[in-house]
Every structure is written in structure tokens, then in C-alpha cells.
Amino acid sequence: MPDFQPFAHLTTPNAALYRAVMGTFVRAKRRFVVHLRPEDVQEELAADLNAVSDALDKLKGWGNLRADPDTSRVTTVEDFHRARFLFQLTPEGEAAEQALATFDEALGRRGALQAVALTDIVTQLHALLELARLREPDAAKVHLLLRGLVGRFSDLADNAQAFMGSLQRSIDLHDVDVDAFRAYKDQLIDYLERFIKDLVTTGAEITTLVGRIDEAGIERLLAMAATREAEDTAPGADDSRQAAFERGLVLWRERWLGLRQWFVSEAHHPSQAKLLRSRARAAIPALLQVVSALNERRAGRSDRSADFRTLARWFAQAPDEAAMHRLWRAVFGLSSSRHLTVDAGTLAERDEHPVPPSTPWHEAPPLLISPQLRKTGSFERRGKPNRIVDRTEQRRLLTERAARQAAETELARKRLLTHRPTRLSEVGTLDPAEFSLFLQLLGDALAARKPGRRSIVTTTSDGTLEIRLTALDDGTTAEIRTPDGTFSGPDHVIEILDLRNDEPEEWSA
Template identity: 45%
Template sequence: MQKTTAAAELFQHLNVEKAAFYRCIMDVFAAAKRQYRLQLRPDEVLAEADWASPSPRIEEVNGALAQLAAWGNLESQPDTARVSSLSDFYRARFLYRLSHGGEAAEAGLSVFFQTLRRRAQLQTVALEDIANSLQSLRHLIDESASADGADVAKMHEVLRDLVRVFEDLAENAQAFMAGVARSLELQQAEANTVIAYKRRLIDYLERFMSDLVRRSDGIAQLIEYLSSRMDAVFLQIAAREARDTAPGDAQDQTDEEMRRWRAWRERWKGLRGWFLAAGAEPPQAELLRARARAAIPQLLGAIAAMNERRSGRSDRSADFRTLAQWFAACDTEGQAHRLARAAFALQPARHFSLNPHAEEELPPSTSWADAPPLQISPRLREYGEAAPRGALSRVRDRSAERAQMAQQLTEESRQVDAARRRLATGRPSRLSEIGDLDTHAFGLFLSLLGEALAEQSSPEQPVERQTGDGLLQIRMEPLDGDSQAEIRTPAGIFSGRDHLLTIAFTQEPI
């Protein structure tokens, strides 16, 4: 628990009011460590720090350094180099340096800030480096097969470079796939900035995808060629690395070699999975290419959303000025009243559910001035729904309306069935022999005729097909080109070329 508390105090300076002030001081000590400087005096910190104007006084710097030392970020020791008198000796003068915990905290914060500032990249240069490394590895393995021995040190160096480049590529690709569209930045950017970024991103993606397509096949072929020969190479490299381990017995040496061999095989498996399919899983390069292609519609979608949001803005004052101009253009008071009713939704609108206690329903044409007032619950305005107190209103009996609708549906079904029986005789007949058709029969005839003609590629071709509902089978055979047929209907006379028509039920109707 004490170690945890001490570690937490190392980051205490990030959560206080003067956090920016403390970070300026710690940045100076981090830079001094990179420059191999061991200790700093307060006046050196004051001179080298990147302060926000105005610069602090030396007393404030001394107080901040003492507080950082109390938190454990810095270590202090008396500064006796500048003592020239007894009074100087008794005056508090200190040299400061980073403590061990402070160095660890600065290293962690450096990685943290670098990760936050890092932008996702699609590295075409990494693809070139991977291809060159694999080609070099192939040459080394081929030379070792023809020579007396392999250059293990050179192969080890090539593989280390390959792993480093590949890990960087995979890490950046993962960051790219996590958020390539940058939708938050696009939603707040100006239109010109968005257009310029869109062009740069599209060019960037096209360049990467073309390079990825061009190099992926070559890299995959090299990996496929080398895969069968890499286990022996990994054993030699593992034996070379195991020589640097602490002394031990033969079994410890063998275990260390096998551990390193398995680590190299795992890295190679990851490289294979990037450029070669593993079972049903596509290679990671294909997924990255698909994600890069999908970035363009995502960008366009963000731009469309931004344009929609911009176009959807409403200027209330401009609306009222336009409305005032319309009122000024009215010739009579009647026109102005009609405009007011339309603009402010004052036209009559009676809803039975809003006035359940009305003794009789009012027609929609009833004016608001002539109608009784509506009692509207405040909940309706606030929540969009009304919950009146007390018992629910009496349910209106609509059995008569339902019976009327059922009667209409039955009558329509009877008429459609009669039309089917009238036309679907199963016998060939000429269109000119059909005679007069009522409204329902003529509607069914037009529907059948449309389905049949849709199958015809030429006017002289006979056609036969089943209707979309599967109830009827229709066959039409065109007759002479100068033949004529007329069908009389309540809507008029339907005429055209005569056909031999056969309509039959696909199964006997019940």
C-alpha cells in the first residue's frame, strides 16, 4: 500500500491547480537528462523553462522545486559550490536532479503524450522495406545452401529489421482502422478545410492502395517461398541469442533456445497472416485495403452530414421578416387572415381524443371562434402525451362501421371472383368475342394482359405464363396484323389487335 501511495504521488503534480507550472519545470529536467546533465540549480531552471508570460519569480521556482522533491519527482542536495561566506553557507541552496521514480514517471508520460499526438499512417515505405528485407533474407538463405555455412549474424540482423518495420506498420494500421474518417474534426471544420482535406485524403488512400496491391503479391510469394525453410533459420538464430543468457546447465540452455525459437515462429506467423490467408480468414492486408476503401464513403458521409446540418439551420428573424413582407403584399384583410391562419396553424382542426366530454362531434369546417373550447392537459404540451385523471372515456361503439366495411370487402371479393370465373373459362377465345366487361372484370383483364405482354419480346410471339398470385394461367397468341378487337367497358371502348386468349385456373377454385 505504501508503494502504491508513493507511486501515486509521483503524478500528483498533474492534478493540482498549478499543473502547467510544474510541467514546465519537469520538462526542463527531462531535457537535461537527454543532454546528460546531472543536476540543475533553480536559476538554471528559471532561465531554461518555456514559461507562459510573464515569467515567474525565483521564489516561486524554489517553492515548486521543493514541492516536487516532497512528492518524490526530484532529489535535492545542498549546493556548496557557490558558498563564499558563512552567511551563504547557512542560506538554503540546493541542487536538484530527477529521482528514480521521477525518471519512470517522465518516461511513462512521454509515451502517453506521444501516443495521444500520434496520427494514424498508412506506410507505403514500410511495405517497400518489408519487401527488401524478405528479398535480402532469400538471398542469404540461398547463398547458405550453396556455401559451406550460413551467415547467421546477417540473417539475424535482417530479421530484426523486418520485425521492427512490420510491428510499426501493424501498429499504425491498427490506429488507422480505429478512426480514419476523423468525423469529429470534420463536423467542426470549415467547408474549404473539409474540401481540401477530402482531396488530400483521397489522394493519400489511392496512393497507398495502389502500392499495397502492387507489393502484396510479391511479398506473399516471398513469404510462401521462405516459409518451408525458416524453421532451420530460427533454430540457428535462437541458438545465437541463447548464448547471451546467464550461465546454467544444458537443459536450461536448451529450454532458452526453444523459447526463443517459438517466439520467432510466432512473429513469422503474424507476418504470414498479414499477407497470406489463414484458413477462412482473409489476410490482414486485404482487411486494411477494404478499410481504406471504406474511408472514402465515410468521409463523404461526414461531409454530407455537415452540409445537411448547415442547410438545416433556421434564422427565425429572417423568417419573420419574410412573413412581414407577405403580409404587406396582401390586398385585403381576408387575404391577411388566411395567411395568418396558414402561417400560425390557426385553421380548424378537431380531434375527438382531445375533447372526450363533447356532447356531439363537430365538423372539421367549424371555426375556432364558434366551437367550444378544448381542455388540453399540460402534460400534452410538455411530454407530447395526455393522461387525464379519473376514469377513461367511454369507448365508442363502431360495430356498424365495421359491419359496413366487412360488407364492402365481401362485395368486392364476390365481384373479383365473378370476374375471374367470367374470364378463366379454360377455353381459347378471341378478344373480339369477349363482349362487354364491367369495372372489376375489365380491371382483372388489364392486369392479366399486362403480365402477358411483359413476357413478349416481339408482337408476333405467342406467350404463356402464370400470374404473379399463382391462381391463373394465361396464354395469348396474336392473330392477323390487320385484325381488330373491341371491348366495351363503363369507362369507354378498349380496342387493339385481336388475339386468341386462353385463361384457366391453375387449380379448381373452392
């Protein structure tokens, strides 16, 4: 048997030409054209006829094509002895092209998150549950329904896997068009959010249906499907019908277990739907990070790793070790410190002979550097030290102010205390200190009240005051007068108690 090498043309220098020639024969077969002449291939590819003829001969030698003598245009003896061939695909060549097409499709497949497939699976599970509840279900309906369910589920799983793979490539910025990514990122995020929502709602329904079908008896339905497939076993086969039935039953059990594990979580094994939902949810912030990274690229920003790579390239390009040391000191700021001497004489010299800003540094006059400052650093001038400022008067004023504010606060606390529930409309007039404390207490009480509750009891942060506030239903409005204006709002019943003193003073309006 000849040693055909139908994939040998993929590793040769002219692989692109060979793939194009084989593609021509595949397209011709789709048009139900069996044979092609070299001129036909050359016309479709618009290539050189000699190159096409050489490619056809090589493909024939590898077993991808078969050559038959072309006698349809023979009119003379010379034409008969001239090599003329009709080429067609061999079974090996056709199988190789189908394998390559499948490979290209799987490699470039973007996939999809099929929310419609979830709805179809729910519909098929409902129908399967109805059959499971029958005493004697129709085996043909059960078989067709299970095949449709497995096919739809396989399509959903394969597309989801391909989509998440393509999404990860987009997130990693591998083989992605930056402008196209910016254009469709919003649509992609919306697409993910809609699928997550459908997966949460529909996935819960699928989980419930799978549990009900298990309770109704899925085993006998799987046995019906396996029995129906075993009936198609050809006579005279090596395996008996019983062996085919057992193999089919094991296969259907594995399919149903896969469907169950895809949607139903177990104790230590989360479902595939849950994992897919987590990956889709995590992909949204990852996409936003990609957008941020693209914006940083567009703005020309660089990260530390890029800086170090550039620095490594500079070191590699340095002509000698001395240049490396200079580069090291310049990059990391490890030069010795220098102190510039600027005194009256230096300033006068600059006024008399100014240096234009456009002067290059190597043409400018040198700057004087103090050797003493370079060795010892800066130091204070010698002479009489500064006098110590007496702050006694300022400290006394601050102490008096703090004592006065504490007394005003304590007086306001006593003024606001009540020994009975009091309406806010009965408060009357408050001075600024009292009103400030009152607003703080009222705000604490309103912040602690929960929706639907009319009364609240709370304490201040220091635990010295207790506030009891109750809303009224009569619709009255309370007004509290202050030197800065009138404060108004819905009337409440308030009671303020001093937890440090059991004898509170009465609130006088």
C-alpha cells in the same frame, strides 16, 4: 525504502505547473545539464519564483527530483545556513517523464499507411528466400535479416493501426478542425486510394514470397536466429542456454506466424492486410458522408433528433401544465379543425375596411367561424345534381383510332418480312409506320450484337419476329428513303421472319 510517488503531480490542482517544471529538467538533460537552480527554472518558464520554489519542493517530496546543497555561491556563514539547493532528476522521475512522453506520443499519434514499408518487406523477403535456398546459410545474415524484417513489419502494423484510429476520429468528427478537414479531405482520399492500390499489388507478391520461404524451410532459419541470440546469454544466469534457445525459438515462430497471418488469408480467417484494405476502402465513402454532414451543418440544417431535443428543452422550460398542452397542440398540429366563413358580406366588409398586412394578428378583427361547418364539415349545396356526360362518341373515336393503328402496324410488319437475306440498300422507300417499326427492329439487333461478332440472331420482345443481321466488309452504304428524309448507314444483310407464319411475303423495293 521511501515511498516515492512519481506520478502524484498529475492529479493535483497545479498539475500544469508541475509538468512544465519537469519538462524543463528533461530538456536540460538533453543538453547534458545535470543540475538546475530555482532561478534557472524560473527564467525558462517565466513564472513566479515563489511558485517555482514551491513546485520544486513538492516534486522533491514525491521523489521526482533530488535536492543537493548549493555551496558554490556561499561566501559567508549566513549564506551557508540559508537553504540553497541544486535540483536534478531522480531515476524515478526520469522514468515517469519517459512514460508520460510515450503516452502522449501514442495518444496523439496519427500514424501513416506506409506503402514504402511494403516495398522494403518485399526486398527483405527476396533476400530471405535466397538464404533459405542455400544449403548452409550464414547465421549472422539470417539473424540480421529477420530482425530487420520484424522491425519493418512492426513499424508498418503500428503505424497502420494508429492511422486508422486517427482516421476514425476524423470520421466521427471528434477533436477535428472543420476547416482543416475540408482542406485536406481530397489529399486524404487520394492517399487512401494509392495505399489500397499498393497493398493489392505488393500484398499479393508478399503472399507468394511467404509461401515460397515456407516451402524452402523457414524453421531452420528461425532456429539459427534463436541460436545466435542464445549465444549472448550471460554466464551464471538462472536459465541455461538451451532454455534461452527454446524461448527464442517460440518467440521467432510467433513473429513469423504473425507476419504470415497479416498477409496470407486462411479459410475462415481473412488476413489483416485484407481487413485493412476493406477498412481503408470503406473509409472513403465515410469521409464523403462527413463532408456532406459538414455542408449540412454549414447550411444550418437540423435533423429530427435535434428537433426533438429542442422540443424537450421547451417542455422542460414550460411554466405550467396548461402551457405544455398548448405547446403539444402547436407542435404536432392536434388543434381542433376550424372552418372560416367567407361570403359576399365578408368580402364587402373587407373591401370597405381593408386590414393592412402589417397589422398584428391580435389587433386585427376576428374572423367568423361557422358552427355548422365546425361540427359537420363541408357538404355539397342542395339542388339539382350535375348531368351525366355522354362519352359514347369519344369512346367510338378512340376505338377507331386504336383499330387503325393496329392495322397499320400489322401492315408494316408484313411489309418488312423477308423470305431470304436482303441487303439494307435494297429496302428502298418506307412510309412512317414501316420506318418506325424498322428502326425498332434494327435497334434490337444492333443492341444484341456482341463485340467481335459479325452476325446476330434475336427476337422481338413479344416473340413474334426474328431478326438476323450480318455486317458486310465491302464498306458500302445503305440508304432508306422516307417522307421525312433519307436514312443512311453501313450496309448489312438483314432477314426478318414472322414466327407465327411459315410463309413470309417477299420484301419489294
